[in-house]
Amino acid sequence: MSDKLLEVKGLTACVEDEDKEILHGLDLTIRAGETHVIMGPNGAGKSTLGSTLMGDPRYKITGGSIEFQGEDITELTTDKIAKMGMFLSFQNPIEVPGITLANFIKTAIENKTGERLRFWDFKKQLSETMKILNMDESYADRDLNVGFSGGEKKKAEILQLLMLKPAFAILDETDSGLDVDAVRTVSQGIEEYKKTVGGALMIITHSTRILEALDVDATHVLVDGKIVANGDASYIDEINENGFEKFLK
Ligand SMILES: Nc1ncnc2c1ncn2[C@@H]1O[C@H](COP(=O)(O)OP(=O)(O)O)[C@@H](O)[C@H]1O
Numbered sequence: 546m547s548d549k550l551l552e553v554k555g556l557t558a559c560v561e562d563e564d565k566e567i568l569h570g571l572d573l574t575i576r577a578g579e580t581h582v583i584m585g586p587n588g589a590g591k592s593t594l595g596s597t598l599m600g601d602p603r604y605k606i607t608g609g610s611i612e613f614q615g616e617d618i619t620e621l622t623t624d625k626i627a628k629m630g631m632f633l634s635f636q637n638p639i640e641v642p643g644i645t646l647a648n649f650i651k652t653a654i655e656n657k658t659g660e661r662l663r664f665w666d667f668k669k670q671l672s673e674t675m676k677i678l679n680m681d682e683s684y685a686d687r688d689l690n691v692g693f694s695g696g697e698k699k700k701a702e703i704l705q706l707l708m709l710k711p712a713f714a715i716l717d718e719t720d721s722g723l724d725v726d727a728v729r730t731v732s733q734g735i736e737e738y739k740k741t742v743g744g745a746l747m748i749i750t751h752s753t754r755i756l757e758a759l760d761v762d763a764t765h766v767l768v769d770g771k772i773v774a775n776g777d778a779s780y781i782d783e784i785n786e787n788g789f790e791k792f793l794k
């Protein structure tokens with residue numbers, strides 16, 4: 546049996562209401578447990594790739610295919626894809642008034658497993674996980690991301706990652722805009738995910754700081770809606786030194 550977790554072939558995608566193509570035939574394969582890094586200039590389509598994999602209705606898939614866990618998910622909706630074990634941490638997490646961080650996570654886990662969680666078991670696990678992330682417990686009862694600082698929003702995303710335990714997580718610039726301490730905390734959270742869940746990661750980043758404690762299996766350069774180059778972990782430093790110039794037409 547193949548251990549392919551995600552196989553993207555010739556993926557093209559447009560903005561739903563504008564017919565503007567953003568992904569122009571993208572190929573990518575990720576196996577279970579691997580860590581892949583996506584780099585690329587601003588506007589290349591990195592966030593669009595993450596959202597499209599996750600079934601975001603803002604993007605229309607016009608060609609190619611996405612296979613996840615051996616199943617064709619090209620046409621599936623976000624809720625089904627999430628249930629299969631895919632997770633996306635947003636570049637800009639949205640504020641959701643009216644639902645607390647704790648309830649949001651509890652509902653997401655219950656939707657995924659189809660089983661009701663016992664309140665105290667959940668609470669205990671949540672507060673233990675918040676400790677790992679240096680999050681004050683009071684955040685659990687605050688409305689999701691409302692009034693959270695940039696760093697707190699990113700920590701709340703990693704909290705979801707650790708609580709949901711997905712087989713595959715896409716982290717979209719989870720480290721950008723964070724101070725040194727917050728980057729370290731977020732990195733520790735990601736390490737904890739690797740250690741306890743062992744899932745695969747697709748990390749969209751411009752910096753190596755978040756990767757220091759991780760074994761990177763492959764690096765991909767995304768330019769103009771396509772993967773234009775692939776390399777190993779050492780590729781990251783090379784790109785950070787030389788920039789994306791040589792990949793641009
Ligand atoms: N929902 C959208 N509506 C209109 N344009 C979009 C939308 N999403 C992305 N784009 C455009 O697609 C291109 C790629 O964006 P994005 O995926 O955010 O790039 P990256 O994350 O690599 O910086 C940009 O030109 C952006 O303006």
Ligand SMILES: [Mg+2]
Nearest residue numbers: 591592593636
């Ligand atoms: Mg982006």
